Every structure is written in structure tokens, then in C-alpha cells.
Amino acid sequence: MNSDKQGYDPSSIEQKWQAIWEENKTFSPDLKNAKNPYYTLMMFPYPSAEGLHVGNMYAFTGADVHGRFMRMKGKDVFEPIGLDGFGIHSENYALKVGKHPVEQAKVSEKNFYRQLRATGNAYDWTRILETYDPDYYRWTQWLFVQMFKKGLAYRKKAQVNWCPSDKTVLADEQVIDGRCERDGSIVEKKDLEQWFFKITEYADALLNGLSQIDWPEKIKIAQRNWIGKKVGINIKYKVEGHEEIIEVFTTRPDTNFGATFIALAPENPLALKLAAGENKKDVERYINVFKKSTDQERKEEGREKTGFFTGAYAINDLTGYKMPIWVSDFVLMEFGTGAVVGVPGHDRRDFEFAQEFGLEVIRVVVGKDGDSSPIKTVEQVQEEEGKMVNSDFLNGMDVHEATEKIMDYMEGKGYGKREANYHLRDWLISRQRYWGPPIPMIYCSNCAEKGKGEREDMPGWHSVPEDQLPVLLPDVEDWRPQGEGTSPLANHPEFYETKCPSCGSEAKRETDVSDTFLDSSWYYLRYLSIQKDPAFAKASAGEGKKYEKSTEFRSDLMPYDIEIVKKWCPAKIYIGGAEHSVLHLLYVRFVAMVLHDLNSSLALPFQEPFPKFFAHGLIVKDGAKMSKSRGNVVIPDKYIEKFGADTVRLYLMFLGQFSDGGDFRDTGIEGMFRFVRRIWNLFENKKFEQVSPETLRMINKTVKEVTRDIEDFSYNTAIAKLMEFYNFISEESNSWSGETAVSYLKLFAPFAPHVTEEIWEKMQTVYGLQSTAKKAVVGSQKAVSVHFQPWPTFEEKYLVQDQVLIPIQINGKRRGEIVVGSEKSEVRSWIEEKAKEAVRNHLEGKEVRKVVYVQGKIINFVV
RNA sequence: GCCGGAGUGGUGAAACGGUAUACACGCAGCGUUCAGAACGCUGUAUCCGAAAGGGUGUGGAGGUUCGAUUCCUCUCUCCGGCACCA
Numbered sequence: 027m028n029s030d031k032q033g034y035d036p037s038s039i040e041q042k043w044q045a046i047w048e049e050n051k052t053f054s055p056d057l058k059n060a061k062n063p064y065y066t067l068m069m070f071p072y073p074s075a076e077g078l079h080v081g082n083m084y085a086f087t088g089a090d091v092h093g094r095f096m097r098m099k100g101k102d103v104f105e106p107i108g109l110d111g112f113g114i115h116s117e118n119y120a121l122k123v124g125k126h127p128v129e130q131a132k133v134s135e136k137n138f139y140r141q142l143r144a145t146g147n148a149y150d151w152t153r154i155l156e157t158y159d160p161d162y163y164r165w166t167q168w169l170f171v172q173m174f175k176k177g178l179a180y181r182k183k184a185q186v187n188w189c190p191s192d193k194t195v196l197a198d199e200q201v202i203d204g205r206c207e208r209d210g211s212i213v214e215k216k217d218l219e220q221w222f223f224k225i226t227e228y229a230d231a232l233l234n235g236l237s238q239i240d241w242p243e244k245i246k247i248a249q250r251n252w253i254g255k256k257v258g259i260n261i262k263y264k265v266e267g268h269e270e271i272i273e274v275f276t277t278r279p280d281t282n283f284g285a286t287f288i289a290l291a292p293e294n295p296l297a298l299k300l301a302a303g304e305n306k307k308d309v310e311r312y313i314n315v316f317k318k319s320t321d322q323e324r325k326e327e328g329r330e331k332t333g334f335f336t337g338a339y340a341i342n343d344l345t346g347y348k349m350p351i352w353v354s355d356f357v358l359m360e361f362g363t364g365a366v367v368g369v370p371g372h373d374r375r376d377f378e379f380a381q382e383f384g385l386e387v388i389r390v391v392v393g394k395d396g397d398s399s400p401i402k403t404v405e406q407v408q409e410e411e412g413k414m415v416n417s418d419f420l421n422g423m424d425v426h427e428a429t430e431k432i433m434d435y436m437e438g439k440g441y442g443k444r445e446a447n448y449h450l451r452d453w454l455i456s457r458q459r460y461w462g463p464p465i466p467m468i469y470c471s472n473c474a475e476k477g478k479g480e481r482e483d484m485p486g487w488h489s490v491p492e493d494q495l496p497v498l499l500p501d502v503e504d505w506r507p508q509g510e511g512t513s514p515l516a517n518h519p520e521f522y523e524t525k526c527p528s529c530g531s532e533a534k535r536e537t538d539v540s541d542t543f544l545d546s547s548w549y550y551l552r553y554l555s556i557q558k559d560p561a562f563a564k565a566s567a568g569e570g571k572k573y574e575k576s577t578e579f580r581s582d583l584m585p586y587d588i589e590i591v592k593k594w595c596p597a598k599i600y601i602g603g604a605e606h607s608v609l610h611l612l613y614v615r616f617v618a619m620v621l622h623d624l625n626s627s628l629a630l631p632f633q634e635p636f637p638k639f640f641a642h643g644l645i646v647k648d649g650a651k652m653s654k655s656r657g658n659v660v661i662p663d664k665y666i667e668k669f670g671a672d673t674v675r676l677y678l679m680f681l682g683q684f685s686d687g688g689d690f691r692d693t694g695i696e697g698m699f700r701f702v703r704r705i706w707n708l709f710e711n712k713k714f715e716q717v718s719p720e721t722l723r724m725i726n727k728t729v730k731e732v733t734r735d736i737e738d739f740s741y742n743t744a745i746a747k748l749m750e751f752y753n754f755i756s757e758e759s760n761s762w763s764g765e766t767a768v769s770y771l772k773l774f775a776p777f778a779p780h781v782t783e784e785i786w787e788k789m790q791t792v793y794g795l796q797s798t799a800k801k802a803v804v805g806s807q808k809a810v811s812v813h814f815q816p817w818p819t820f821e822e823k824y825l826v827q828d829q830v831l832i833p834i835q836i837n838g839k840r841r842g843e844i845v846v847g848s849e850k851s852e853v854r855s856w857i858e859e860k861a862k863e864a865v866r867n868h869l870e871g872k873e874v875r876k877v878v879y880v881q882g883k884i885i886n887f888v889v
Numbered sequence: 890g891c892c893g894g895a896g897u898g899g900u901g902a903a904a905c906g907g908u909a910u911a912c913a914c915g916c917a918g919c920g921u922u923c924a925g926a927a928c929g930c931u932g933u934a935u936c937c938g939a940a941a942g943g944g945u946g947u948g949g950a951g952g953u954u955c956g957a958u959u960c961c962u963c964u965c966u967c968c969g970g971c972a973c974c975a
Contacts, residue, residue, distance in 0.1 A: 203972090244893050244970075251892075251971060258975085276975060289975095329973085354973095361974045368975090374890090375973050449974060607970080649968095680913070682902060686895090694901075694914040700928090701913085743903065746912035753912090833908040838956040840908050878955045884907045888955050 034706040036670025040780040044143055052811060053105065053148040057554060057590050060102035065594045066093040067550055067636070069602030069610070073109040073134040074119040078141040079652050080660045080678065080690055081645035087675045088642050088684045088741065089601040090147040094776035095736045096598075097148070098817040104594060105148050106553040108155040109138060112163065113542025114192055114208060117461035121506065127461040128501055131158055141663065146671045146779050148813065153556040157545035162552060163463035164496030165585035166545050169617070170455075170466055171489040177481065178224045178620060179455070185293070186454060188216035193507035194458045195220060197541060198451050199252075199609050204320065212320055218511050221465060221538065223453040225616050229253055231633070232450075232615055241639040248607040254449025259433050260363060261442035263288065263340035266348065270296060272340050275362030275447055278372065279436065280428035283417035284390035287368040288340045288351045289333065289379065292316040293359035297336060300351055305337035309353055316355050324355055331356055331379045343441050344418070354379060362447050371401045372408050390417045391425060453613065455541050460505040460514045462539030464497045466490040470526035470533035478528065488527045490535075497535065513537045546610055547617040550635060551586040554594055555579065588628050600636035603644060611639070640739060643687025645678075660690055669699040672778035676702065679741040679777060701749060702781060705774065708756060709767065709785050717763035722824050724754050725766045729820040732773045741777070748774055764789075769818040779813060786812035834861045835886040841865045851882040861885045 047053060055063075068089040071082050090105065097103040111131050120130040135156060142149065155162050173179035187196040189206040195218060200207040225232075233253050236246045258277035265272060272288055290297045292313045301309040312334045316324075333354030340349045349367070356375055357366050370380035370387045380387055392398045393412035401407060414420040419435075420428040436442040456465060467489055473479055474486025481487065490497055500521050505514050515521050515537040526533035557580070579587035602611075618635040621628070644651065647658040665674045677698040681688045728751045735744035751770060755762050768789070775782040790810070830851050834842040842865040850856060858877055862869060869889065876888035 247892065248970060254971095254974065256974070274975080278975075324973085331973085356973045356975095358974065366975045373975070375975075378973090447974075449971095604969085644969095680901085688901070691901085697914055742901090743912080746903075749912055831908080835907080835956070838907090838954090843908070876955060878907095880907065884956085886907080886955050 033710055034703045034781070036672060036702075036781070037667070039784045040144075040146060040671055043780045043783050044146060047148075047811075048143070048151050051150075051152055052813070053103075054150045054152045055102045055104050057104065057594065060104075060593075062101045063594045064093075064096050064101035064103045065550075065554075065597040065599075066096065066103055066105050067553075067597045067600045068105070068107070069600075069606070070108045070110050070546070070549065071138065072113070072115040073111045073131075073138040074116040076654065076659060077134075077137050077661050077663070078145075080662045080665075080674075081652050081687075083141075083145055083662045083674070084645045084678045084681075084687070085601070085603065085642045086142070086145060086147055087678055088739070090145075091675075091679065091736065091741060091776045092599065092601070092739070094148055094779065094813055095817070097813060098772065098775070098815060100816065103148070104150060104554075106153050106155075107142055107147070107149040108157075108549060108553065109135060110157050110542070110546050110549070111135065112157040112462050112545050114194070114457070114459060114461070115542065116158075117459060118192070118208070120461070126501075126503075127505060131156075144663070144666050144671055146675065148779070152558060153553055155549065155552055155556060157542075157549070158461075158499075160496045160498055161581070162549075163499075163545065165552065166463045166540065166548070167466040167490070167495050167497060168492060168585050169544065169548060169621075170463075170540060171492060171495075172624065173223055173620065174467065174481070174487075174489045176620065176623070177483075178227065180222055180224065180484065181219055181487070182222055182452075183217060183219040184222075185215045186218050186220055188214045188218075188511075190214055190509075192459075193509040195454055195456065197454045197543070199453075199612070214320055215317075216511065220454055221456040221467075221536075221540075223455050223616075225453045225613075226448060226450055228616050228619050229255065229448045229450050231619055232612065235615065235619075235634050239634050239637050239639070241636075242604065242641045245604055245607040245611065245639065245641060249612055252450060252608040252612065256447045256449075258445060258447065259436060259442045260445045261367065261436060263342065263349070263367075265300060265351070266339045266341060268300060268338060270299060272296060272351070272365055273363045274365045274367045275445060276367055278369065278425075278429070279432045279442070280414065280417075280420065280425050281369040281372045281390050282342070282367070282432060283344055283420065284369045284371045284388040285342050285345075285349060285367045286347065286370060286380065286386045286388060287349050287376075289354045289357045289366050289368055290336075290351065291357040291359040291364040292353055292355055294353070294357075294364040296365070297353040300338040301336040301353075303337060305335055308334040309336055312353060319355075331375075331382045333379065333383065335383075343439070350385070352379075352383070360451065361449070370407075374404065374407050374409065377401070377404060377407045388416060390415060453541075453616075455544060456536075456538035457541055458511060458513045459507055459539055460499075460502070462499075462542065463545070464499055464515065464521075465536040465538050465540055466495060466497045467536040468524055468527060468533050469536065470529060470531060472529055472531040472533075473526060480528070488533075491527050494527075499539075513539060515539075543610055543613045544617075547613045548585075548621070550595070550597060550614075551591055551621075551630075554590045555581055555585070555587040557581040585628070588630075592631055595630070596632045596635050596637050598638065600639045601642060602639070604641040605644070641685065643683065643685050645681075645687050645690050647690050649689060665692065665695060669695060670702070670780070672781045673699045673702050675779075676745060676777050680745045682742055684739045684741050701752070702778060704752060704756070705778075706781060706785070708752065709771075709788070712755070712762065714764040714767060715761040717766055718761055721755065721760055721762050721766055723827065724751060724760075725762075725769055726820040726824040729769060729773065729818045730825070733817070733820075736776065745777060748777075771812060772815055772818050775812050775815075782812050786810075786815075830882050832857065832861070832882070833884050834865050835884065836865060836868050836889060838886060841868045848882065854879055854881075857885060862887075 068086055093103045093105040117127050120127040157163060170179060187201050189196050189211060191209050191211040192206060196206060201213050204213055206213055233255055236249060256277050258275055259279050260273050260275050263272045297309055331354060333352045336351045336353060338351045340351055342349055368376040368379060370377040371389045372391055387401050389401050391408045391412040392415055393408045393410050397406060411425055414423050414428045420431060433444055467487060469486050470488060471486060477485045479485040479487050480489060500518060502518055504517060508514055522535040522537050524533055524535050614635060618630060619633050622630045622633045647660055650656055650658060652659045662674055677695045728747055731747045732744045754760055771782050771785055826848060828848055829845050830848050831843055831845050833840050844860050844864050857879060872889040874887050874889055878886040
């Protein structure tokens with residue numbers, strides 16, 4: 027082989043093509059007229075920290091390969107990108123580097139877009155968006171207003187999660203093991219009045235929708251668990267000597283004949299009401315200690331049960347048993363009714379509690395082990411299936427049957443009512459921070475006094491009229507978090523002082539901002555609706571009236587172009603990380619469902635925005651997720667500079683399965699660079715000739731396999747097959763034709779878009795292959811690009827080999843092989859004879875009892 | 890504790906129930922070179938053997954099958970998610 031090595035210069039090639047693509051709007055589809063819309067969406071990045079890291083690049087490249095492939099398959103691919111730049115991530119980074127978030131956003135934006143351009147992804151650069159752009163967050167606020175108008179946004183004083191270092195409240199989804207999702211500080215409880223979204227109203231819809239979408243099972247399971255629907259019964263118990271009724275939720279009413287106590291959550295108001303005399307003091311003290319504790323302390327592993335007796339008793343109607351009523355912190359106020367009925371024989375926690383305080387244990391179920399003795403140890407606690415005992419009319423039934431029977435019975439007697447409970451809580455949406463969209467609400471005390479308001483159930487509250495949006499985030503100097511349960515904006519009368527939209531009197535704006543996850547809950551709709559046409563911009567600035575006459579969509583009047591949305595949505599594929607399984611991926615579904623239920627022309631025609639989701643793997647470094655605090659963030663820039671984006675893309679995609687991710691190390695990246703350069707040299711040096719049958723077979727095989735692998739997101743094996751073809755064709759003795767070269771180049775194009783584009787161009791001008799290159803018309807420009815060429819096809823007839831290798835096994839062990847003409851492989855008896863001969867020495871003295879022959883594949887002798 | 894996923898060469902990793910280790914990295918030898926870099930060629934699971942050849946091998950133990958990395962049961966280890974949710 028010729029050892030020419032100077033030719034390939036990635037940086038000049040890549041810069042050249044990135045500029046050409048962007049200038050010609052090569053990858054900006056005509057959203058209105060596209061014939062085969064294919065919306066491929068990638069989760070947009072948080073542009074915080076020091077820049078795009080290789081983990082981001084890995085994810086984005088994988089998504090881009092898919093998009094490029096679909097484009098060559100004839101789809102009009104829309105592949106947008108933007109920045110999720112509002113929110114605590116970015117603000118915390120600004121805090122760290124001591125810069126104003128507005129300033130930092132400008133720096134990050136520039137840097138991220140530079141990096142994103144350098145990766146060579148086929149983004150539509152005419153439709154980028156940033157969540158902190160008033161043109162965007164205006165509509166995030168609009169979304170909030172819709173939530174309010176539909177009764178889905180409300181205020182509630184509640185004990186909420188408070189992160190002391192971020193100095194804001196957090197949603198349940200953002201608390202992991204009692205710690206803040208972002209910085210790991212222990213979350214405290216705080217009584218604050220906050221804005222919530224009623225995601226619980228969509229709990230069943232969110233649950234049921236899961237069965238209709240093509241998502242990884244583990245994400246569906248995570249969402250199912252998070253929603254946590256439990257079907258059971260609310261049972262009412264009378265309290266001896268009191269008017270009060272205690273209501274408990276249970277999924278195991280079948281065991282109710284074994285109920286021996288009641289436990290109340292410390293927050294349950296009944297606890298203090300029922301406690302009397304000496305007991306009252308203890309209960310009060312217990313509740314006070316509880317209030318000061320953190321969730322972390324309360325839920326600590328293996329902690330002994332604590333609690334106090336209130337002195338009161340509830341009556342179990344089934345048995346007449348006087349159940350002592352206790353208060354204990356193992357009972358959660360947020361779940362069910364904040365009270366449980368204790369059946370210590372058949373619930374571990376109840377047993378532990380009963381042991382601690384000497385309460386009676388009654389067995390009512392006998393399990394598989396047949397143990398029917400009194401339950402004395404934790405190991406004996408019977409939580410599984412079994413047969414009922416000591417339970418009157420339930421005796422002998424299995425637990426499932428008994429559960430239905432007893433619920434029917436209780437409902438009939440009026441003791442209780444069937445009920446479903448959910449783990450899912452309403453979405454706490456307000457944040458006491460600066461860097462987010464101000465919540466577009468106004469509170470008027472004048473209206474409040476009169477009991478008036480936009481909504482009957484929320485006197486005094488009005489949403490900001492839609493034509494007054496956005497409520498601009500003011501550029502203030504004291505933007506740092508306060509820590510007093512208010513946002514920095516609460517110090518700015520010039521921001522919050524306003525007039526009531528209803529009565530006109532002095533009123534106050536909400537000063538909290540909304541959660542970052544609201545920003546990202548609808549961005550896919552805005553991508554489709556961005557208008558950056560200069561004529562339009564002028565018109566919307568009041569300098570022209572051209573647009574007013576038309577009924578066309580205007581991005582300054584509407585959040586999204588519903589006609590375009592109908593054409594392109596739901597997105598064909600959504601690609602992103604699985605770490606958002608119960609955060610973003612739940613919220614985005616919820617918001618789509620709400621928008622689907624809008625009572626306006628903007629109502630979405632679908633409920634599930636992403637019928638197909640692909641979860642890419644995570645790139646870690648030294649076994650740990652990349653993060654600034656660990657100091658293991660790898661930025662791709664220096665690798666791109668040294669080897670070119672094509673090499674880095676290939677290298678990342680070759681690491682392993684796209685769904686697996688992996689540990690990043692740069693050993694081997696040079697090997698990939700050598701491969702790209704070899705391809706370059708191959709096209710420079712190898713002459714096109716008559717194609718041989720072997721080459722024809724090889725290229726057809728490669729087309730077949732690479733196509734299948736890309737369809738399966740098995741990029742690493744696709745690249746391996748491209749290498750195999752190279753190894754084959756680089757042999758001096760194997761010739762190729764221009765047509766073969768074209769096919770090969772196309773297969774390579776999604777992975778290495780720049781070098782293939784350069785070679786493609788040369789093939790037309792220098793190598794004189796004009797005829798094979800079809801011109802692609804893109805936008806208003808004519809672009810001749812390999813990325814718009816039809817994907818190569820293969821024909822089965824070329825895949826047939828005239829010689830086949832048949833391995834010979836004896837008792838399943840490989841002992842030899844024969845090479846036969848493929849037409850001969852059909853003749854079983856002949857193959858059998860040949861094979862026997864080939865492994866004669868192994869068969870000597872043995873009796874062949876059975877022969878298994880899989881035509882053209884393998885032959886096995888059983889001896 | 891519960892629910893997922895994964896354990897294959899020195900390394901990243903391949904294998905519709907049919908030749909285990911494709912492809913690459915690394916390493917070794919050779920060629921090219923004054924020399925190095927780069928490039929090219931050859932070899933590279935492991936054990937016995939000079940070789941031919943043979944034995945053993947996909948975390949471990951069983952099972953189904955003519956044949957198992959692949960399917961089933963049990964078990965160990967690692968990684969992710971959830972967790973005092975009644």
C-alpha cells in the first residue's frame with residue numbers, strides 16, 4: 027500500500043463543511059411542506075459548568091447518527107438543539123464563578139453553541155432556543171397561566187422539602203434519600219405556602235399511558251413505582267368515648283381480624299385531640315421532637331420504632347377488640363389517611379412496633395411453610411400468600427379471595443369504602459430563587475377581602491393577562507438566594523408592585539420563579555414554532571403590518587404553531603438519559619396531557635408526546651458520573667482539535683452499545699484516527715476497476731449488516747463492519763468499482779459526516795463520478811451533499827457464497843471442518859460422508875448414533 | 890428489603906440455540922529507516938507440546954438440548970432505581 031500520510035487534514039475539512047452546511051441551511055427542513063416529517067429529538071443540555079463534556083457529545087452523536095440515517099432513508103429529518111439554561115444548575119454555577127447569571131448565560135451560550143457546532147451534528151441552526159430567552163419563557167409563563175385557569179395550579183401551605191444550601195424548596199422528585207438531588211445536602215422540612223401543580227389528577231392517565239408507549243421497561247417500571255397506585259379500602263373506626271372517627275387506609279383488609287392497634291402520624295391532628303391526662307404531655311413532647319427532626323433522621327435504616335400511647339381506644343367492628351391508639355413517626359402523614367391499623371402478625375413494621383411496646387400479636391394467615399403457631403419472631407411474620415385462620419367467615423380462604431370478601435362485607439356494613447392511593451404527590455413548582463421565569467401571578471388583597479378572585483377557590487389571585495406576558499425577569503444586583511423562604515425578587519418593589527388586573531387597586535406580584543423542569547416540559551413544541559425571519563422580527567416590533575393581515579402563525583402571539591405541531595408531533599423518537607425517568611420524563615408527559623385537554627385551538631392532538639424513547643448509556647470517568655466536584659469532567663475540545671470531530675464521533679460510538687455507555691478513556695482514539703485516515707487514503711489511492719464477485723458479495727453484506735446495526739442502535743458493530751470492509755478492500759488483490767465506493771461512503775457518512783462530505787465532493791469533481799451523485803435541493807440553496815443521497819440497498823442474490831465452510835462437531839465439540847460448494851451443501855448424504863472422512867480419526871472405534879445436519883451451517887455426530 | 894441490568898482474553902467489546910472471543914486497543918516479532926516517528930506485515934484466551942496435535946475454557950452449581958455465552962432453577966459479585974407507602 028501507498029504510505030501517503032499527509033493528505034488528511036480534519037480541521038480544515040470540518041470547518042469548511044460546518045460553514046457550508048450552516049450557510050446553506052442544509053439541515054433546516056421546510057417544516058410546512060415536508061413530505062416525510064421525521065422529528066428526532068434529543069434532550070437538550072443544561073449549559074452550566076465548563077462546557078459540553080464527552081458524555082453529552084456521546085449522547086448527541088448517537089442521536090445524530092440516527093437522524094442522518096433516517097434522512098438518507100428519505101425522511102425529512104428535523105433535529106433541533108437548544109439550551110436548558112434557566113434554573114438552579116446554571117445559577118449555582120454562576121454563584122460558584124461569581125458571575126451574574128445573565129452574564130454567565132451569555133458566556134455559556136457562546137461556548138456551548140461553539141462546541142455543538144464543532145461536533146458536526148446536523149442541527150437546524152435556524153431554530154435554536156434558550157429557556158432563559160424572554161421569547162421562550164413568556165410561553166412557559168403562559169403555560170403556568172393555563173394550569174391556573176384549569177384549576178391545576180394552586181397554593182397550599184405544606185411541610186415542604188427545603189434545601190439549605192440551594193436555599194429553595196424542592197419537588198419530591200428532586201429529593202434522593204433525604205438529600206438534595208443536586209448538591210447532596212440534607213433536606214429540611216419547612217412550613218411554607220407554595221404553588222403546586224395537580225399532577226395527581228393525571229395519575230391514572232400517566233399510569234395507563236405507559237402501556238401504550240415504546241419505552242425501555244426499566245423507565246416504565248420506575249414511573250409506575252413512582253406513581254405507586256395502591257388499591258385498598260379506607261376503614262372507619264369509632265373511638266371509645268370520643269366523637270372522632272379514625273380513618274385508615276389498608277391494602278390488606280383480609281388481615282383485619284388480627285388488628286390490635288392503631289398508629290397515627292405525628293402530624294395527624296387527631297393525635298393531640300385524643301390524648302388526655304398524663305399521656306397528653308408525652309404525646310406533645312413526642313410531636314415536638316418529631317417536628318425538629320429531618321426526614322433523614324426519621325427514615326434512618328434499622329432505627330427502632332418510637333411512639334406514645336394516646337390513652338384512647340378504637341373499636342374493631344369485626345372483633346370488638348379495643349385497639350389502643352398510638353402516635354408514631356413510622357406513619358407518614360402524606361400517604362393514605364395519616365393513620366394505620368396495626369396487624370403485627372402480618373406486617374413487619376407493625377410487628378416491630380408491637381414488640382417494642384408489648385402489644386398483642388394475632389395470627390390470621392397460615393403461609394406455605396404451614397407454621398400456625400403464635401407469631402413470636404420477626405421471621406414468623408407472614409406477609410405472603412396463605413390461608414385465613416382465626417377470621418370468622420374468612421377462615422379457609424386464600425388471602426386474595428378474603429380481601430375481596432372482606433371489602434364487600436365492610437362496604438355493605440358501612441365500615442369502609444374502597445379507595446386507591448398514590449405515591450405520587452402534587453408537583454411543587456415554586457422556587458425561591460432568581461434564575462427562572464417569574465411565576466405570572468398577582469395577589470390583590472382588596473379582592474381577597476371581598477372573597478373575589480379569578481378562581482372562586484383562590485380569592486385575591488389573578489393570573490397576569492396573557493397579552494402582558496412575559497413578566498420579565500429584572501436584571502438585579504442582589505440576585506443571590508436569600509434563605510428566608512423568599513426569592514431575591516421579594517426585595518424589589520419596582521418588580522412586585524403592580525395593579526390588580528381585576529379591580530385596579532394596588533396589588534403584588536408573585537416573587538417566586540418556577541421550577542426548571544417546567545421550562546423543559548414543552549420545549550419540543552417551541553422548536554417547531556420558531557420564527558427568526560428578519561421581516562417577521564421587524565413586523566413584530568411594530569415596523570410593518572405585513573403579518574397582521576395574514577392568518578399565519580406568529581411566534582409572538584402564540585406559544586406554538588398548532589398546524590406544524592400536528593404535522594410533526596408526536597416526535598418519532600426521543601433520545602436521552604435514563605436518569606430523568608421520574609423527573610423530566612414524567613413532567614413532559616403530564617404537561618402534554620394538560621395541553622391535550624386545553625379547551626382551545628391549541629389543544630394537542632395527542633396525549634403522549636414521545637411514543638418512542640431510547641435511553642442512551644451514560645459515559646462515566648473512572649467509574650463515576652462526570653461532575654465538577656469529582657474533577658473528572660472530560661471536555662472533547664482538545665480531542666476534536668487534535669484528531670477531528672469525525673474521529674471522536676467514531677471513537678465514542680465504537681466504545682460499546684449506545685444503550686450501555688461506558689468508562690471514558692482516551693487509549694485507542696489514535697487508532698480510530700488512523701482508521702479515518704486510512705479511509706481517506708483508500709479513496710485517494712485505490713483505483714476504481716471492474717468489481718469482482720467477492721467484492722460484490724462483501725459490499726452487499728456490509729450494506730445489509732450496517733443498515734441493520736444502525737436501525738438497532740448497535741453503532742459499535744456497524745463501525746466494526748465498516749472496518750472489516752476496509753480490511754478486505756485494502757488488500758491489493760481485491761478490486762472495487764466507483765459504485766462500490768459510493769455505497770461504502772454512504773454507509774460511513776452518518777458516523778463521519780465531514781470526511782465523507784469532502785470525499786463525496788472530490789468524487790464528483792476529481793474522480794469524475796458526477797453521474798452517481800444526485801443533486802439535493804435544500805432550502806433556497808442547491809446543496810450537493812452526501813447526506814441527502816439515498817441509503818444504499820443490497821440484494822440477497824449477491825450474498826450467496828459459492829463455497830461454504832461447514833464445521834464438524836462430535837457430541838457438540840468442534841472437531842474439524844469441510845469446505846464444499848454451496849450447491850453441494852444441499853446433499854445431506856454426501857456431506858455426511860465427506861464430514862465423516864474429515865474427522866475419521868475422531869470416530870475410530872466409536873458408533874455414530876445420530877447425525878444432526880443443519881443445512882449449510884453445521885454437522886454434528888452423536889457417538 | 891423490593892425492582893431492574895450486567896458478569897466473556899491484558900483492555901473496550903462481538904456472537905437469529907449452531908466454528909466462543911468478530912472489530913479495535915495494547916503487547917511481541919518482522920519489514921521499511923542512518924535512527925526514531927509514521928506506515929505496513931505476522932502473531933496474540935489458557936494449559937501440555939519443539940511442532941503436528943490435544944486438554945480446558947463465557948462468575949459458580951445444576952438442568953433442558955444432538956449442540957447453551959444465549960433458555961430454565963439455584964447461587965455469588967458488581968452497577969443502577971425505589972424504599973417505615975400501611
